[in-house]
Amino acid sequence: DGGITQSPKYLFRKEGQNVTLSCEQNLNHDAMYWYRQDPGQGLRLIYYSQIVNDFQKGDIAEGYSVSREKKESFPLTVTSAQKNPTAFYLCASSTGNLAKNIQYFGAGTRLSVL
Amino acid sequence: LAKTTQPISMDSYEGQEVNITCSHNNIATNDYITWYQQFPSQGPRFIIQGYKTKVTNEVASLFIPADRKSSTLSLPRVSLSDTAVYYCLVDYNFNKFYFGSGTKLNVKP
Secondary structure, X not given: OOOEEEEOOEEEEOOOOOEEEEEXXXXXXXXXXXXXXXXXXXXXXXXXXXXXXXEEXXXXXXXXXXXXXXXXXXXXXXXXXXXXXXXXXXXXXXXXXXXXXXXXXXXOEEEEEO | OOOOEOOOEEEEXXXXXXXXXEEOOOOOOOOOEEEEEEOOOOOOEEEXXXXXXXXXXXXXXXXXXXXXXXXXXXXXXXXXXXXXXXXXXXXXXXXXXXXXXXXXXXXXX
């Protein structure tokens, strides 16, 4: 099965704790993205990566960190500096073709604060 | 930034054709227009993409006028399962993608 796998599906964070959301793809895509979605809202870009070992901040990067050590993996860490982390987190990937950049999404991780 | 503007919500009945229009006044020459569908608690799913004129696939059609400052997603004969949020995106410079709030389509029986 080709696609994007996010884990876990549900995650709970305690105050002051860092948590890491996993995103793996076997589509051989160069580009990967992390979005945050709050209830009733659209998606907001947190970080994106065009190639391995490179990533760029999106619109709401504060309180988050990422790494891109392997082409197929783009984990997102929600740090204790993110004071309002409760949201639905979506990972996506794309070929990175500048002209026709179609993104494919995972099933999402729902993060809540205990 | 080539941000997009869409209606917040639309209502329709089963079997009707639904047209959702998106404005993107600042679209650049190289930008494509892409539409996604999202169901609650799921990731968005690609529907259709186009550059100009008309594109059709098995689920939808996309109409783009010559000036490319807007586009219209057409869903033929909608069913209850088409109730979802629809997002219009303009891919600008492989940089930041602006999903906005999308259009919430409610299909009634």
